[in-house]
Structures are given as structure tokens and as C-alpha cells.
Amino acid sequence: MSVRSLHELHEEGGAPAEFVEKFAAAWHDGDWNTAEDHWQLLVNRLLRSRDMEGLKRRDALRTAEREVQNLGLSLLRSGAPTRCPECAVAPPQRPPDPPRPMMEPR
Amino acid sequence: MSSGTPAVQPPPRPGPRRRLLRWWRSRDALSRLHRWLLLRALPVLLVFLGLYVLNGALMGWTDAYNVLVGIDSPGDARPTWAAWPLSIVGWAAIPAFVGGxxxxxxxxxxxxxxxxxxxxxxxxxxRSSTVASNSDGR
Structure with a gap:
């Protein structure tokens, strides 16, 4: 009993499949390896929340997976420029970014 | 910049009583565990050491150790009046404090x-998804 893979999620069809496709295509340039990695890390982040205490292992995993999908879909469907939160926290190995312009808050 | 205030003597060096009070009143700066170790566990440890040394001097270290860990009955040890407290500390106080x-x-x-x-x-x-969205050349 562990986090479902993107492959398993995709086979469900519907919203989970939509999430998997957009998660990999829009946020990870089709890099399935990084996408799978970040999917697991995001689920793990939510598993470490207080709300998961008291849930059984399976329920905690499914709740965390569902919350990541809901968050991802609401961001990916919004049309606004977004990126994978995990990429934002720990950018994948790439050449160093050019100097960042100042961001507007939020 | 003390214009207007009358000159006063510099504060005196604290005496031993002051130092002791200062130490006592600083005890709550310790973390919970450290405060408890200092104020509760350390006194119990000192009582235990005192009892152990007393019994060691009276009946020998090996016999004192045997009474402490319950190998020997305090009733068989001489003198009994010193062995009983050591025995009780050995099976009641120390396990309780260490376990706690x-x-x-x-x-x-x-x-x-x-x-x-x-x-x-x-x-x-x-927030991290939206704020940093255009920062890595995408």
C-alpha cells in the first residue's frame, strides 16, 4: 500500500487522467521521470499534515492523492501562469537560472 | 546623556546571596526537560548517590549494588536500616524517573x-506555484 503511480492514476480516466496529462505536459515538459518524482513528493508533503492523523493508511494516502489532484487541477485549469509547486520549492537539475526579475507579491 | 539626572553610585557587585537569588530566578529560562532534570531529577540522583555511598561504606560496594538492583534482599543485608531505603530507591524511584x-x-x-x-x-x-511561475524560463 503506497502512493499510486501516475500510470495507475491515468488508467482511471476522467479527472485523474486529465490531472496526470496536464501535470506532466504543462508543468514538467513531458518529463515523466520528474513528474512521477514530484507527484510522490507532493503527496508526501500532505501526508505530513495533522489532518492525516487518525486516518488509516489507505485513507490517508487516498486523501492526500485527491488533495494534490484537486490543487493541481484548480491551478492547471485556471489558465494563469503556474508551475509545479515542487519545482518551485526544489528546482530540478538544470543550468542556473538567469537573474530573476523582482516578482510582484502573491 | 545623563544631564538633569543626579549622579548616582554605580551598581554594587552582587554578593553571594544576590548571586544565588539570580540563579534561582533564572531557572525558568531552561527548557521544560532541562528544568525538570535540574530541579527534580538531580535532587533524586543526589539522594540516591548519598544512599549508595552510605551503604557502600557500611557493607561493601558489591553488596550495596546487589541490594540496589534487587539481587539481595535488604532484609539479609547489614545494617538493615540503610539497606531498605537503597532497595526502594533501586526498584521504585530510579526506574520511575528514568522511564518518565x-x-x-x-x-x-x-x-x-x-x-x-x-x-x-x-x-x-x-502560493509557490503561482508566485514563481515565470521564473525558470517557461
Whole structure:
């Protein structure tokens, strides 16, 4: 009993499949390896929340997976420029970014 | 910049009583565990050491150790009046204090997991997704 893979999620069809496709295509340039990695890390982040205490292992995993999908879909469907939160926290190995312009808050 | 205020003597060096009071009144700066170790466990440890040394001097170190860990009955040891307190400390006080302190540390470690709310983490992820969205050349 562990986090479902993107492959398993995709086979469900519907919203989970939509999430998997957009998660990999829009946020990870089709890099399935990084996408799978970040999917697991995001689920793990939510598993470490207080709300998961008291849930059984399976329920905690499914709740965390569902919350990541809901968050991802609401961001990916919004049309606004977004990126994978995990990429934002720990950018994948790439050449160093050019100097960042100042961001507007939020 | 003390214009207007009358000149006063510099503060005197604290005497031993002051130093002791200062130390006592600073005790609450310690963390919970350290404060407890200093104010509760250390006195018990000192009582235990005193009893052990007393019994060691009276009946020998090996016999004192045997009474302490319950190998020998305090009723068989001489003198009995010193062996009984050592025996009781050995099976009641020390296990209770060690168990209590270790239990506290272990439960602190256990409770360090899952301290943040789900909504808090989700909001943080949402923010990092939108704020830094155009920063890595995409």
C-alpha cells in the first residue's frame, strides 16, 4: 500500500487522467521521470499534515492523492501562469537560472 | 546623556546571596526537560548517590549494588536500616524517573510528526506555484 503511480492514476480516466496529462505536459515538459518524482513528493508533503492523523493508511494516502489532484487541477485549469509547486520549492537539475526579475507579491 | 539626572553610585557587585537569588530566578529560562532534570531529577540522583555511598561504606560496594538492583534482599543485608531505603530507591524511584524522562523525550519525538494543518500546506503550495511561475524560463 503506497502512493499510486501516475500510470495507475491515468488508467482511471476522467479527472485523474486529465490531472496526470496536464501535470506532466504543462508543468514538467513531458518529463515523466520528474513528474512521477514530484507527484510522490507532493503527496508526501500532505501526508505530513495533522489532518492525516487518525486516518488509516489507505485513507490517508487516498486523501492526500485527491488533495494534490484537486490543487493541481484548480491551478492547471485556471489558465494563469503556474508551475509545479515542487519545482518551485526544489528546482530540478538544470543550468542556473538567469537573474530573476523582482516578482510582484502573491 | 545623563544631564538633569543626579549622579548616582554605580551598581554594587552582587554578593553571594544576590548571586544565588539570580540563579534561582533564572531557572525558568531552561527548557521544560532541562528544568525538570535540574530541579527534580538531580535532587533524586543526589539522594540516591548519598544512599549508595552510605551503604557502600557500611557493607561493601558489591553488596550495596546487589541490594540496589534487587539481587539481595535488604532484609539479609547489614545494617538493615540503610539497606531498605537503597532497595526502594533501586526498584521504585530510579526506574520511575528514568522511564518518565525517556517517555517524555520519546513522546516529544513522536509528536513532532504531522504538526501542520493540511490547509496551511495547500496554501503554501498554491502560493509557490503561482508566485514563481515565470521564473525558470517557461
Amino acid at each position: 524522562a525517556v517517555g517524555y523525550v520519546v513522546s516529544a519525538q513522536i509528536q513532532a510528526h504531522r504538526t501542520r494543518e493540511l490547509s496551511e500546506i495547500l496554501e503554501e503550495l498554491r
